[in-house]
Amino acid sequence: MKHGEVGIDRLLSEGVFTAAYPLHEGGFQPPSPPVPPQSLALRQILYSHWANWSSWRSYQPLDHIREYFGEKIALYFAWLGFYTGWLLPASLVGIMVFLFGFWLMATDVPAQELCNSTDSFTMCPLCNICSTWKYSEICTTFKVGLLFDNGGTVFFSAFMSLWAVTFLEFWKRTCSSLSHRWDCSEFQDIEERPRPEFTAMAPMTIRNPVTGAEEPYFPKNKRINRTLTGFMAIIIMVAVVLLFLIAIILYRTILSIVIDKSDTPLTGFASRIASITGSVLNLLVILMLSKVYTSLAHILTRWEMHRTQSKYEDMYILKVFIFQFINFYSSPVYIAFFKGRFVGYPGNYNTLLGIRNEDCGAGGCLIELAQELLIIMVGKQLINNIQEFLLPKLKSWWQKRNRSPRLKEQKGEKDEEGKGEKDEEQKGEKDEEGKGDEEEEVCPWEADYQLLVCEGLFSEYLEMVIQFGFITIFVAAFPLAPFFALINNWVEIRLDAQKFVTEYRRPVGERVQDIGIWLPILQLITHVAVFSNAFLIAFTSSFLPRLYYRNTRDSNLNGFINFTLATSPSNFSQQHTRCRYLDLRDEEGHYLPEYYHLLAIRLAFVIVFEHVVFFIGRMIDLIVPDVPEDVEIKIKREHYLAKEALAENQVQKTCFSPAVATGGSTPA
């Protein structure tokens, strides 16, 4: 579409034509008596060797994909395959860290202390009208928490941050190898034409400074105004996201109080039930909002009047990415960094809208974060895959049912008119005449017309980028994330392949050098991941308090549970018996000196972690060249040969045909 003339795009956008598309190479089913592979059509090869579940173990036939679909789509699949391959080591290490947690679960001294404490620790009530409880009740939760919150996690966070940097560096190498092989490494679109919508709507014309041709023009200040308005819309939508977040927080708080007071057998699981249903609700809200926002972004970006298709796409991607980033990550970020920090202490609780600020459940914030991630990430992937599997089938069934009659009608009309305006369908006109049975023997352009329109790679990339965020930004809380991502992507590759081979109309091939704006976005996520993991380990995990206790009190962590529990102030205890709560405060509610020692240690950890990881990442970035040496030599060799050939050509020209030598106009 991007490189076509304004002409056909404009006629399409004005509804003169209903569609214009390249034809597929016949059907995708290989012929029923098997033939040797070299006599298969390309689409059949792709179907049987790529889009098939049975080829789950083989590499993708990238050169064939490129030949059939063009460089842009081939690069997407190359990236997806490369990413999936790199997920393998990450998920192996993740699983090992997780298993290390199992071993810890059995041997951890604080866990044993907690489970054996029976009635020693009477904990303060978790809500204003709740009653006190025994710390030993949460023995299991605490142990499960150890699966996610142990020393291995610190290692794994650093590992994943460096993994992400290395992955991107090596992708750059692979990408430059591929684009050199496909001869698009120097592709640059310098004379992109205006979008048809732009041409139709622009009120005036201007001379294009590059090509010198007269072109439609839309005043720049108007465009800036519209872009600003577009960004206001993002801000409003972000505000909506945050409102929903607060609503879910209130829902969780209220639900857990209601269950706790309800005198049913569920009472003991009040906060667990509240948080799990909260997460599910959250996932539904996220998916709903992202549907609403995607259509809104389409409308807004169209209204902003960008001259070229690539500018349009960039602005659309930017808009949707910013929104989706906040949409998907705001709730994990809230749980990781804000939940339970503003609770206050017994007798002096902080409130929001009259309700006591939400505290993390009895097992700590990290396990809640792990649970939220599990539900959002895995839930989203499941829903997405089912959608991707079922939706195209439903849609194409619907389209077949609806369009087939319309197509027949149109054909009737056309026959009356005598000559077809639709050049795409015109070619087949003659062959078609004799055939009566249209159900079985449709023409290829008719068969393809019944397929779905390929809507670009945007949503595919976005899905992967959001996933990449989950496996890097919050990896400290959920070491199994890369493993789930791996499984999802393994399925995703074949699902996407099937969509492209069997369910979409063949898209117009596009040339690109690389994956474009998605690479800087992935790099941004890698950066955010380092900050996020540093703060997660320092402030949310129990790694540093344990380390501190180990080095200042007892190297076996005996008494650690008691150390982490503060005693409620006497003014609070008048209403209750004296109770304990998780904090480092004295009996007046003031912070203990240990709190400040630990605070300094936490902050120092953030500084050290960030600097070390960024430094090593930077080193990897410097050491790994972006273009492999052999490709670089090949490129240089080609330049050299081209120069030699040019020089030789010049000589020949001057010798044999002096008249022609002066004929070409030289660039200014």
Added chain:
Amino acid sequence: MKHGEVGIDRLLSEGVFTAAYPLHEGGFQPPSPPVPPQSLALRQILYSHWANWSSWRSYQPLDHIREYFGEKIALYFAWLGFYTGWLLPASLVGIMVFLFGFWLMATDVPAQELCNSTDSFTMCPLCNICSTWKYSEICTTFKVGLLFDNGGTVFFSAFMSLWAVTFLEFWKRTCSSLSHRWDCSEFQDIEERPRPEFTAMAPMTIRNPVTGAEEPYFPKNKRINRTLTGFMAIIIMVAVVLLFLIAIILYRTILSIVIDKSDTPLTGFASRIASITGSVLNLLVILMLSKVYTSLAHILTRWEMHRTQSKYEDMYILKVFIFQFINFYSSPVYIAFFKGRFVGYPGNYNTLLGIRNEDCGAGGCLIELAQELLIIMVGKQLINNIQEFLLPKLKSWWQKRNRSPRLKEQKGEKDEEGKGEKDEEQKGEKDEEGKGDEEEEVCPWEADYQLLVCEGLFSEYLEMVIQFGFITIFVAAFPLAPFFALINNWVEIRLDAQKFVTEYRRPVGERVQDIGIWLPILQLITHVAVFSNAFLIAFTSSFLPRLYYRNTRDSNLNGFINFTLATSPSNFSQQHTRCRYLDLRDEEGHYLPEYYHLLAIRLAFVIVFEHVVFFIGRMIDLIVPDVPEDVEIKIKREHYLAKEALAENQVQKTCFSPAVATGGSTPA
């Protein structure tokens, strides 16, 4: 030199020729009866409009410089001029911050408290055999310290970090404009020839993968071994630098004790004298070591057998840069971040080689850092400028005195041989015959032979880069640094211009796209500057303690002096009267809770400062495009026209001379 044939370079390196150089365009003195500018030679124009002190206010004639010296040298001067221009706003803000310090000096409450304290604060002795002293004695030093250590400095550090980022971004724009104007924006050297030394020494040959020609080859693993050895030499030299650093520390400590005990009127200034002479000594050591190391690096890099000149230069730059970075900055880094941190406390002092660890002088570490920077940076600049001014004059006088007779001798020999092997000098042979008076009417190639060989831009760039480090990395301690740099560069531009126009042989013009490896080095320094300033403000300046005191105790800072002084433990006081020292400890020598509060605040400040500054810097980086829009359009326009011309040419070829159209060989 770089792009010449191996031939002449090899003959030069083997001593067959003594020199080969392009000739200057006659003398540089404009003719004595002034002629209209258009009839002046280029060298005369450069001399009168660029290399002259009287043109200190005017822009540099970059196009003329480029025409005469080539792109590489012109880009150096463009960068130098651009940098000097950007120093202007930085030094204005720096001076304002410094003046703000003067105002503070008069109104600061702690300073008044200190000066009016008379005998209230008896301070602990500064060395083991020294006596106690009154805090009010250092009233002046304390006030001078305020010039460098106040709230304005925090602002200025952030300002300079962002200034540096913005400066580099805008330099990229200027550079791409210039390289486009000079038509070298796509220059890339793909067939660089081996260095003559390499050709002479390489034991075997190999086929070059780019050009396909047979070429000398030096086995890769041998080269790696040699490179590793080279880096070992750097490490040894760095160790030498650190040894000298320790020697100077001991010198300072011992000298201050000696003076203190010497019963001369200097006693009161003991630590001041020690630190000033220490700094001067340090400067001398730095300059000496850098001379030694530069020659060592030359030898090592030659020995490492790099194939091409550019590879050779890159390795040389890397070697020297790493060393000089440590050489120049180790002593300021020591004073800023280590001095006075490991002192211990009265009764429990830490020692090094039996001598008590060095503490910062009575006025604090920041003022010592300021003094060190003043001496090293300004002293180095002064010495350098005097060197650059005098040395070439001395050298060329020496060369003239020595070579003139030799030249005559050689010419005698040559006359005997009958034909000149030196093609450079051959051309003039005929004109020369009639002239007897060689003292006044030397031939141009003889006149130029008496000039100095231009040794490349490396030392010029290095000087500027080290200076850039001083004005960014330590700017929190010395807000006047940009101002001193500005003055130095103003002089430097004209000094360098004079050198190139009048004292150097005309260098062979070289094409480059940009300033090469120096840009990433400058970016690295900008990064280091942010870390360094964050830690300087957090840990070395008194900004945060004051802020803490203001917010927790007294908003007017009454009593701040008393707050910062700890009282010596009783076991120490048995030998002396009870005395005070700068620290936050209780009377047993344990840290006070306030120490930990402040530590947490300091670390949090580092995190916030780094993240905010890096974030804004990144934003600036993203928002400012590397190539100005008008240049980009021009480049696209040229590509477009070239493509059009090519297409047109192809059409003509096919129409008029089909024989030629198939003649050129196509690249593989």
